[in-house]
Amino acid sequence: MKGKLRLTMNQKTKLEGYFFILPWLIGFIAFFAMPFFKSIQLSFSKITKIAGFEMEWIGWQHYAKAFTWDVYFVPMFINTMRNTLITIPLTVVFSLFIAILINRNIKFKGFFRGAFFIPVLLGTGFVMKQLLGMNVQNQAIEVAMGIVMPDEILNYLGPDIAAYVTEFMYRITLIFWRSGVQVVLFLAGLQSIPNSMYEAARCDAATEWEMLWKITLPMITPVISLNCIYTLIDSFTDVNNPIVDYILDMGFKSVQYEYAAAMSWIYLLFVFIVVILIFVIFRRFSYDSKEG
């Protein structure tokens, strides 16, 4: 060890730790932090020279423009907000429902597990757009609904309710197709609940329904919050997310990078609020291990 730097064991492990995250750190600075801070700067300024990326500070102008001058932005933004806030709970509830169904003691388990993940392969991009262009989602739900709920029942309820139900169902199909990853995560969560808990509950004559509310749901809350977050980040690349397309068009077709950056920051702010909301809600309901 002569001539070499002498390190204590502690220092050595610290250095090794830094060594392992070094590539990530470089990536973070080059592909995230730099563009990120540039983006903040961009949203408050005006580009004077595109080649050298020189900017001039102009303050809140772009933000004000989004809310006061742009006729399309606000309605689109509200639409996206509403879609996100509706989609997250629906996706989570339905994927949990499907996961619980598959997790039961059923035949052809492998087939069902495979089937529910398969729409993930369609992605959210151009392939999905082509399918939606052909109204494939409506055709799917029409056949599927015909089995569970015959037309006669719907007609009996009257045209208003029938229209409402079908409208809801069309929305649901898309949500179904986008819940593959969530179903799989829930399945993993359900598998991790120890069987002994259910056995103990059964000895105490608990019904399935009680077990769902008193064991399954409390044990699975971390996965529920994880899935809420996943659904949120999945919606960034959704074809039904108009604001994303609008921001891009503004940036690349109308070449207003600064304004587009400002709009994306408004969108990010909304995303942050949703994330905080999810954390606050789940902190209240989460299962506290100290109590047990």
Add this chain to the structure above:
Amino acid sequence: MGSDRMEVIRRDITANKMIKMNRLFTKLMSRNFWLKSIYRLFTYVLLMDLAFIFLFPFIHMLVTSLKTPLDVLDITVKWVPRSLYWQNYTRALKALDYGTTFINSVIITTLGTIGHVISCSFAAYGFARYRFPLRNFLFTIVLITIIIPVQVVIFPLVIQYSNMGWLNTHLPLIVPTFFGFGLRGSLFVFIFHQFFLGLPYELEEAARIDGCGAIRTYWKIVLPVAKTSVLVCTVLSMVWHWNDYFEPSIYLMKPQKLMLPAKLPTLYQNLEALSKQAASPEMEIIYNEAIVMAATFLVILPVLIVYLILQRKFMEGIERSGLVG
């Protein structure tokens, strides 16, 4: 004596039958049994129904893509085409420029996936196993980067890449993945981190005592043990890279650099151009649902095949990876 014995046996059998019949009878009479079987039946119907919704896009693609132009217009032909019309596929192959775009897609997907698996597991190992100053702060950053949309950083990023001369090459889609970023890179760091946390220390300690260095421990001991997580990340990264449209549509403009899905929106124009080129009646443009579906099916076919091969292990992997434990 013999007949006596037979008699006993026969009596036994009848008694047995009686008991069985009796049991069946009580079972059939009990309310619980009926409720249970109705419940089971209902579960299966519901599951099949839901599975149908999930499989329908693929059924629809396959069926429609084989229809003749006449069948497409005929409403009575819904599930089974009158004859299998393979010309849709030959046309779609040409319109998609399948040779070039397929290879582009394969290059980006393969390298991107390899990059993600190596770099994300590397960083995650550092976060999960070592304690060093700022560790918690940096890991919080990982979590924050998961929830920040690409749209926020895309504009400076494009300017940065264009200054580096990376536009219209595959580099902006591949290089970041080797540094733990790229398409949802932070999410993979998170997945690996969760898995490494659940891994017992003993294996690594034994390796270290035997004089194995840090990198070698990671490469020879930890990564092979993390097979399930590697598989989960491989499948997810592969599927997402293959279908990604947002970033490729910004970085790649030249036709010879495009990825497979990017050819779909311009399918009609491509067909038109082809028919002008060929100028033969055989290649006249027939643009209908059938050909669009044939093209769409061709786009997802490679990823579908790979998924069907890995599917079983992938599902087991997710359940065991401790992702949500």
